[in-house]
Amino acid sequence: MTKAADDNEGACGACKRVGELICCEGCPAAFHCRCAGYDSDEVPAGDWYCWFCAKERNLPYQHPKAVFKPPRASNCAIMLASSDAAEVFYRCRPKDVSEGYIELQYLDILHEDEIVHRSSPRLWHGTTDKNAWSVVAPGAFRPNCRLFQVDKAAMAAAAATAAAAAARGVSQQQRQQLDDL
Numbered sequence: 001m002t003k004a005a006d007d008n009e010g011a012c013g014a015c016k017r018v019g020e021l022i023c024c025e026g027c028p029a030a031f032h033c034r035c036a037g038y039d040s041d042e043v044p045a046g047d048w049y050c051w052f053c054a055k056e057r058n059l060p061y062q063h064p065k066a067v068f069k070p071p072r073a074s075n076c077a078i079m080l081a082s083s084d085a086a087e088v089f090y091r092c093r094p095k096d097v098s099e100g101y102i103e104l105q106y107l108d109i110l111h112e113d114e115i116v117h118r119s120s121p122r123l124w125h126g127t128t129d130k131n132a133w134s135v136v137a138p139g140a141f142r143p144n145c146r147l148f149q150v151d152k153a154a155m156a157a158a159a160a161t162a163a164a165a166a167a168r169g170v171s172q173q174q175r176q177q178l179d180d181l
Contacts, residue, residue, distance in 0.1 A: 013050075014132045014144035026053030029145075034127040036145045037086075042066050042125060051146045061086070063121040070094045070102055079124035079133075079141065080104055080114070086121055089133075089141045108139030 008023040014035035021030035022043065029050040033040055036050075044062040054061045063086070070078060071094075079089040092104035095113060102123075103115045116122060124143070126132070133141045 015127075015129065016131075022048055024048065024050040024053050026050070026057065029053070031145050032127075035132045035143070037124055037126040037143060038064050039066065039069065039125045064125040066125070068102065068118040068120070068123040068125060070097050077107065077128050078102075078104060079128055079143075080106075080116065081122040081124070082140075084121055086124075087142065087146065088136060089124060089143070090139060091141070 008021070008028050008030040010030070011018050012021060012032045012035050013029045014031055017032070019032055022033055022036060022038075023030045025047045026049050029052075031050070033043055038044070042064045048062060049057065049059060051061055053059075075093070077091040078094060080092045082088045082090065090109055090111070091107040092114075093107055094102055095105050096103040100118055101115050102118055103113055105113050126143070132144050134144055134147055136142045
């Protein structure tokens with residue numbers, strides 16, 4: 001896990017709070033581990049790319065590797081993706097948990113109970129805090145870390161402005177003033 005570097009956002013792209021963040025290697029995005037879908041002890045090793053940069057590079061998103069740990073309280077919601085693509089999630093409640101599987105009851109939509117392997121990428125390992133999710137349809141949710149989009153054109157323009165200013169010997173403070181215009 002890395003703290004936000006100079007070229008990454010200083011606050012989480014999902015919940016907008018500061019703290020210890022994992023930073024995307026491809027864009028300024030940075031997220032709390034739990035907002036990016038990981039349990040706090042499931043930090044991905046090596047270079048990490050946000051949802052959009054992984055898709056852009058045709059890389060698989062680094063889903064959590066650990067076996068899903070259901071919440072201790074039976075009234076806590078679990079987020080389950082509609083497919084392995086893990087783009088739309090539904091709130092569920094655990095009905096039965098075994099060593100390898102979890103039986104889930106959907107809460108907001110009419111759907112048969114479902115039995116899912118506890119290592120399935122469809123199970124969301126991160127936060128279920130309402131500030132980290134957006135409603136995309138009745139009963140359907142998407143984590144804000146998957147809605148965070150970087151304006152690549154603006155990034156390229158800022159990099160070009162910085163390079164041009166550096167070539168002219170313009171100070172960092174003067175570059176900031178230029179960017180603010």
